[in-house]
Amino acid sequence: MKYLKMCLLILALPLQASAEEMNQEMIHSAATAYGLDISGQYPSTAEENRASAIHEQMLAAGVIGDDHTVDRAFSEAYTALGSKKANENFSQLCEAYKLSASENKPSAEDVLNAMKALEFGRHFNAGIEASRNRDDGFVLHKTPSFIKKGIKALLPSHSRSFRKLIEHSHARTMIFNINKDLANILGIGSKARNDQVKDIVGFAMNSKDSRLIRSNAGNAEGMSKGFNAVAGGAGLQLSKVDPGKVVSHYSGKSQADVIIAAVTEHAAKHEDIVYLLAFYGQSKYQYFTVSISRGFINITFAADDNRPVPVIITSMPASRVDYSTMAAAIDDFMRGKDEVPDLLGIWRMADQ
8 A cells, every 4th residue: 555655645745844835836746756646637557546546535535625735633543543554444544534524623533433433333233234134033013913012012102103103114123131031932032143232232221220320310411421431331432423513404393303303314424323312301311322324224222211121223214214203203202201302412332
């Protein structure tokens, strides 16, 4: 990957010069020495085409600015990874930069955290896909009505629209942490096929059982610390996302409606990332994860507060779900008798 190093060196030249010294001629002189024209006109040899392809990839990710400089966050992230790992994962590095830049003005740490989140999300969603394709656990739309009624009993009675959404979208719904004897009898015990699925199931269960989170109900700062503490105990990392960067044009009956729809739309643009959304009120809180991969929306949530906490992962075809309808249904599920209208936070999930 010497051409990648060369391309980075050329593009990074302005970073090494003072503002007075920086000029276009300086960039073109260096580029010409390697047969590369920064303006985008490249010679036709195979080696030079490889260098130009790298340049175009960086342009597509927004790494290169209008002044032909490489964003410092990208350069520092590349250096922090080391040339071997950075070269092997260059496409992911560009994707991570693009994701970070869509949410904020990124630092090198933001880019590296986004790379972790992309890696984690790919494994998590692959695990859900494997379970979905092999019919592991419970497949809601294929089962007899008496079993459907039993599973629906796990969901709060007020969550009628959410239950309808799951059924009408032909979602495949997996259930974890339920009574093992009952699961064996009914054949509905779900399998976590990889560590990332196990980690999120454990996080969802332990967050509902966390005394630290419960004792801070209504206190956003204390609850956020509680979520991070539970995540850290499970070997997970939560990276905060600025709501102002992802919440856009939706309107709904509540703040939660708007946020859920907007974050789901954002997730569709950045496939595989697992987003954690949490809302709180004076006496309760609710949260879930959402990710989109290969045409499916995957949602994880805890169905009850008492051990063993049932954790449900429902995987629904995105083509059958409107974001606004889904947001309203999840909002319905979260509210119950005690409203939880206030946003506690949005995070990206990753391995530590």
